[in-house]
Amino acid sequence: MSNPWQNRPVLVTGAGGFIGSRLTEMLVQRGAQVRAFVRYTSRSELGLLRFLPPAILSDLQLIFGDLRDADAVEHAAKGADLVYHLGALISIPYSYLHPVEVVQTNILGTLNVLQACRKFDCRLIHTSSSEVYGTALQVPIDESHPLQGQSPYSASKIGADKLVESYYRSFGVRAVTIRPFNTYGPGQSARAVIPTIITQALTEQTVFLGNLDALRDFTYLDDTVDAFLKAGQAEGIDGETFNLGSGSEISIRELATLIFDLIGTKPAVEIDYERMRPALSEVQRLLADNRKARQALDWSPQVDLREGLTHTIEWIHKHLDLYHIGHYER
Numbered sequence: 001m002s003n004p005w006q007n008r009p010v011l012v013t014g015a016g017g018f019i020g021s022r023l024t025e026m027l028v029q030r031g032a033q034v035r036a037f038v039r040y041t042s043r044s045e046l047g048l049l050r051f052l053p054p055a056i057l058s059d060l061q062l063i064f065g066d067l068r069d070a071d072a073v074e075h076a077a078k079g080a081d082l083v084y085h086l087g088a089l090i091s092i093p094y095s096y097l098h099p100v101e102v103v104q105t106n107i108l109g110t111l112n113v114l115q116a117c118r119k120f121d122c123r124l125i126h127t128s129s130s131e132v133y134g135t136a137l138q139v140p141i142d143e144s145h146p147l148q149g150q151s152p153y154s155a156s157k158i159g160a161d162k163l164v165e166s167y168y169r170s171f172g173v174r175a176v177t178i179r180p181f182n183t184y185g186p187g188q189s190a191r192a193v194i195p196t197i198i199t200q201a202l203t204e205q206t207v208f209l210g211n212l213d214a215l216r217d218f219t220y221l222d223d224t225v226d227a228f229l230k231a232g233q234a235e236g237i238d239g240e241t242f243n244l245g246s247g248s249e250i251s252i253r254e255l256a257t258l259i260f261d262l263i264g265t266k267p268a269v270e271i272d273y274e275r276m277r278p279a280l281s282e283v284q285r286l287l288a289d290n291r292k293a294r295q296a297l298d299w300s301p302q303v304d305l306r307e308g309l310t311h312t313i314e315w316i317h318k319h320l321d322l323y324h325i326g327h328y329e330r
Contacts, residue, residue, distance in 0.1 A: 003030065006030075009079055009082075011084070011122070013037040013085045014087030015038055017087070017090075020048075020084075021051070024052070025056055036062050038064055068105060073113055077116035081123065082125070083123070083124050084232070087105075087109060088105060088127070092154075095152035103155075106159070106160050114163060117173050123174040124173060126164045128161050128177050130243070131283060132179070134146075139287045140247060143289075168238065169239070176231050176242070177241040180245075181216075181217040181245030181246075182218045182219065187221075188312070199320065200267070206270055210272060210273075210275030212251065214283065216251075217245040223302055224244055226302075243293060248305075249287045250305065259309060262313055
């Protein structure tokens, strides 16, 4: 059986990020010719790509730039058969502080990717977020659930998603939208709740958190990446949106208790009101209906929460020097 990825030219935006770096690694392992688009800094920082095995890293074509620069995006996309668009500013608290930068990166950046895909006839796998749904109006949340902009970040992702939809309908851009629910795993930054709990539980007697009653649906990193890979190969799904979630929910309070049990510690838990979202911005409940992805992508989550948390705890314990313990990361 031939390998559909062998020598396939693929561009990954946001390749230095949490999901993007793992997807990049998996694509190289499958034989794709991968271009990794990484946001430029004066130190040419690679993000999480720096943890890839040297043999993988040497096979990458690194492209530094900014999604807001149309010329840089066009240069990166030229000659690509498939574009995975994961580049975005993803922090909700940061979007409260810097909404203009978030909107420019997430909406204008996506527009630039769409323009390049239109010009070069690239297929596009676009990354959305379960935050576009806001607090669940009905559960489980399927892809027809109303979109609610409850933070500048979620509004920017709604705008990006709708641009993708418009370019599919207006110009025939072959685009698919993947909508992950709370992906977690090794390498995730402490702006996300699971690393926030783990880093504090490993090092402190008290764990500071925000809303303990919020309900979330967590999906392990490798399961999310598996869906991206399957979407890149699947036929007949252009114009579609797919939820990626486990189909089960857990409160942040219960999640913390489970993590403490896995670590073998019993720290106190205190509410840090700086970590609370404004009342009308809080997303109280997210629970995915993943039936569409199961049927069309032949995808299902393979790693349960307890196993995934164990892998994540092990990775963070080995890399505690990467985290600013006691500092609230926005």
